Amino acid sequence: MLGTLLSLPAVASDGGQLAADHGCMNCHGPTAKAAPSLQSLGAKLQRKGESPEALQHLLKEMREGKKIQGHQMVSDESALAILAWMARGSR
Ligand code: HEC
Numbered sequence: 001m002l003g004t005l006l007s008l009p010a011v012a013s014d015g016g017q018l019a020a021d022h023g024c025m026n027c028h029g030p031t032a033k034a035a036p037s038l039q040s041l042g043a044k045l046q047r048k049g050e051s052p053e054a055l056q057h058l059l060k061e062m063r064e065g066k067k068i069q070g071h072q073m074v075s076d077e078s079a080l081a082i083l084a085w086m087a088r089g090s091r
Contacts, residue, residue, distance in 0.1 A: 015085020022074050024082060038090045045087035055083045 019025055019038070027035040041058070048054035059079050062071040074082070085091075 015082045015088075016090065018078050019082045019085065019090075022078060022082070023070050024074075027068075027070065038086050042086040042089055045083065046089075050084075050087040055080050055087070058083055 019028075024038075028038045028041065030037060030039070045054055045058065048057070059076065062068075062079065065071070
């Protein structure tokens with residue numbers, strides 16, 4: 001049992017897991033109404049070419065836009081990992 005737990009892959013690099021852990025899915029999930037869905041945000045990122053600059057830009061919008069707690073709590077590192085995952089079409 002313990003062996004199984006220890007052999008789990010590092011989830012820190014898994015944007016989907018991070019998004020779930022940080023509650024992003026609560027507001028941005030497929031059935032979300034109040035916030036743009038992950039798919040539409042991902043499409044926005046793809047139109048900008050998935051560049052590091054595009055990811056940084058969205059991170060900045062998250063920090064500076066409406067004060068949303070979920071946007072303020074997440075670390076830059078985790079947010080960028082989640083945004084990169086969204087840019088890949090949330091896969
Ligand atoms: C409490 C609900 C809520 C949570 C939790 C939440 N968001 Fe949002 N998010 C919103 C809303 C609402 C908007 C639209 C903001 C606007 O119109 O200015 C938004 C917008 C965004 C945007 C577009 C940038 C912008 O401000 O327009 C990104 C990117 C984003 N969220 C990413 C995330 C990520 C990543 C997480 C998890 C760390 C997250 N959000 C968690 C509600 C939420």
